[in-house]
Amino acid sequence: MNDQPKRIQRIGVLTGGGDCPGLNAVIRAVTKTAIYKHNLEVLGIQDGFLGLVQNRMHPLTEHDVSGILTLGGTILGTSNKCDPARYVTKKPDGTLETHDVTDRCLEHLAINHIDALVVIGGDGTMSGAANFVRRGVNCIGVPKTIDNDLAGTDITFGFATARYVATMALDRIHTTAASHHRAMIVEVMGRNAGWIALESGIASGSDVVLIPEIPFDIQKVADYVTARSRKGRSCSILCVSEGARPLDGKQVVNHVDPTSPDPIRLGGVGKVVADQIEQMTGVETRTTVLGHIQRGGTPVPEDRVLATQFGHAAIEALTSGKRNRLIVMRGRGVTDIDILEAADKQRTITLDHPLLTAARHVGTSFGD
């Protein structure tokens, strides 16, 4: 009997969950490393796990991935609504039903002779990968998300671009706010983690930063804005995370999508805070919601570099015989951990985080 693991010849690659800058850079690094260094075949699976359910995939050549390093989005397409273990379909009467279609996906992997999967995604996608790992499929995860909230890694690719976009927006808001002596709120994404708000807030010198990890007291925020006006400050800039919540209050939900494994879509807290601040302080207040602008467009160089390192490391892990690993950044180095460690876990800001301390010491209010 031969106990040697089967040599990997053909890999599948997919991008799952919300898109994010740097996905194409990972696809390029995976494909080029696989072809140039290891002579492997690469199949691109379309629209995340949905393409696996529906058997939609095609070979990726070096030609297909040439010129995509700087391109936003994903050439493979993605879906944040498909978890094969809980696949949602609509019945003729419009009601939804859920099936486990993992077996169908396993058949599609077998008929396409896929030996291993590179799964590029966030916590939801890693939970999807965990389902396949438990069924014997070798999955290597690559951590993506603008929210930077995936457990196990210090950073995900996509975050640096979102932080840059949010910072640029806050800088621009600053000049108009100062001209009109207004309080201006910029609502940023991040789900239940405040990383985008905290870091773009620090980078732009925002006066108030509201994050999900620190429930805010609206009276304290209003007092802070009033104190600034009394001191003759020309404006107040508030960077508010979409997941920020008041003391004893709830997050503001934009809508619920029952077809999605993660059905809650946050959004709208910026307007709620603006109305209260204007009413409590008498300072004219405006809100800008950045939304998906933070996810679109070309990745900043930091994300291109990280994505290239991650994609390369995924193929090196596979070809060195590793199974079921998540490629991560720890300190300043790329390494890998058990992929199951990251499934369904979020990395939020700890209350003793040095960035919070530094922000407080330069006078930033967190509304607490």
Ligand code: F6P
């Ligand atoms: O996880 C990335 C993210 O952009 C979050 O910051 C945001 O809450 C969510 O996705 C928005 O999802 P959708 O694209 O479905 O509106």
